[in-house]
Amino acid sequence: MNMSRRQRLQLVRGGIYALTIAALALLIISVDWGALGGALFKWDVVKKQFPDILTSALRNTIIFTIFGFIGGLSLGLLLAIMRLSKSKPYRWFAATYIEILRGVPLLVTLLILGFGIPIATGWSWPNPYLQGAVPLALVAGAYIAETVRAGIEAVPRGQMEAARSLGMSYTRAMVTVIIPQAFRIIVPPLTNEFVLLIKDTSLISVLGVTERTLDLARFGRNGVNDSANATPLVVAGLVYLALTIPLTQLAAWMERRSKVGRR
C-alpha cells in the first residue's frame, strides 16, 4: 500500500482517538455513578462544610501562605545577594543553605523544626501559627533565592556598569537599578512559587495543629472522620483550585505579556 507520510500520521492519530473514546465510554458505562457521587460529593455533607471551610480553614491556609511567602521572599532576596557576592564565605553559606533546604523534603524539615528542635532543646514555639509558618518560610526562601538569583543574572551587565559610572556604589546600584529590573523578570516564576506554597501549607497539619489553626487539608481530613464520607476532601480540593487556578492563569498571562513587550 502506498501512503504518504502525512496519510500514515493521520491514520495513526485517528486510531488513537478512536481507542481513547472507546476506553472512556467503557469507563462511563461500567462505573456506578450513584455510589461514586454518594461517596465523593454528597450534597448535605458539602453544605455542612460551609461556612467554616472558608472562615476558618481557608483563612488559616492564607495566613500560612502569606507569612511563608513574605518570609521566604525576604530570605530569598538576602540569600540571592549573598550567592552573587564577591565574598567567598557568603557565597558558600548561601549555596549550602539552599542545597540543604531544597534537598530535604519539606515534611522532614517541618517535623525537625516543629518537633525535633523543641524536644531537643526544651524550647517551645510561642505560637502554633509560627510553628508551621517559620519552617515553611525557611524552605520557601531556599527556592525563591534561586529564582531571584536567575532574575538578577538576567539583567544585562551594562546596567550595573552604567549605574556605577554615574557614581552609585555597588549596593546603591543593586537597590535602585538591578533588583527592580530583576523583579519584573521574575514576577511570573514567583507567582508559581506562591502557588506551590499554597499547596505546601497542607503539610503543616502533620504538626498536630490546634482547632484554631486547622488548614484546608486538615479540615477536609477531619471532615472525612466526622462524616465517614470523602466529600469534605473533594470540597477542600475545590477550594484549593479556586485559589490556584486564577493565580496560574495570571502568571501565564504575565509571561505572555512580557514576551510581547520584549519584541
Place this chain on the structure above:
Amino acid sequence: MSEPLVELRQLHKSFGDNHVLRGIDLSVAKGEVLCIIGPSGSGKSTLLRCVNLLEQPTGGQVFVAGVELTHRDCDIDKARRATGMVFQQFNLFSHLSVRDNVTISLRKVLKMKSTEANARADVLLNRVGLADKASAYPAQLSGGQQQRVAIARALAMEPSVMLFDEATSALDPELVGDVLGVMRELAEEGMTMLVVTHEMGFARNVADRVIFMDGGVIVEEGKPSQVINEPREERTKKFLANVLEN
C-alpha cells in the same frame, strides 16, 4: 602649561594571559577632544574603561581632575562623578522613564530634591532635543534617541570629562548623525572628551588630537589632519586604508 585633566601613567591591563594594555602614557588637557581609533581588540575600549576604573588596571596610575583613582585610599564612587560615560549599547535603565533616567543619580547619589533634579533634567533633555520624550520609556525610543538620553544622563552629574565608548556603533546609519551632532555641540562648548570611535569624519572634523592604537600601545598620535590624512606608521596606513575603503 596647566595640569592635564586626565593623565594615564604606564597603564597596564591584563585579562588572564591576555595583555590588553601594554604601558600607556597619555594626558588630556582641559577642553581637549581626543579621538581614539584602532582595530577591534587594540585595547581602545579597555583604555577608556580604565579612565573611570570600570576596569581595574593591572598596573600604572590614573589621574582625573587631580585625583588619583588608582590610589588605595581613593573613594572610587565619589571620584567617578568627575567622569561621564556613554556606552555602545546605551544601557538606559529600562524600568525608568527618560526623565528618571537623567535624575536618578542626582536624587540617589547627590540627594538632590526631585523638583530641582527634574528642572536640571528638562534643561538637558532640551539640549539633546528630546524635551518632548521626558515621560517616555527607553523601549519606546529609537536607538539614536536612547543614546541622546544616555548623553543627557551622563551630563546630569556635571562631569569634567566625558567618555564615549563607540557611542554610534550600535546605531542604524541614518540615526548616527543626530548623536554625532550632540557630541559636536558638546565639543564646541568646551567639554573635555575622550572618544573611542570608528567615525573618521567626526575624528577629522571635531577632534583636537587623534591617537591610533594597536596591540595595546599607542602607535601614532597627532593632529587629525596628520594622523588620518598623512599617517606615518605602516600599521596606521593599513588600518585607515581598510576603514576608509568602506
